[in-house]
């Protein structure tokens with residue numbers, strides 16, 4: 001009986017192929033879903049929030065079947081969930097596990113905070129230098145204004 005339960009649990013939580021995004025701050029889970037457009041993705045997705053984590057107290061987790069994230073998407077994850085770990089699963093086995101890293105520069109994924117910036121008025125890709133990785137402050141290459149963590153919106 002107990003074995004049956006365990007197996008059921010595994011079936012729900014394991015994915016055959018795909019990516020697990022672990023150690024997401026609990027309050028960022030839905031933001032990660034949004035920036036990755038997972039609400040429009042039609043494969044299996046498991047979400048968990050407020051799970052107990054030895055390291056962080058509470059954490060969130062997202063498991064996405066048949067989806068492997070590209071560098072741009074991983075940078076987005078790092079910007080909203082800097083503690084996240086990405087686990088790539090193939091054939092029920094972990095083939096890669098890595099912590100996300102806030103990049104030194106951010107291109108095209110974030111909108112400049114300054115409404116007068118050329119990137120908000122002409123078809124020009126945004127480009128930022130990350131000047132503070134802890135507080136998350138991005139300096140625009142064009143207008144030199146700082147887009148801070150609370151003002152970040154994704155393109």
Ligand SMILES: [Zn+2]
Nearest residue numbers: 112117140143
């Ligand atoms: Zn700008």
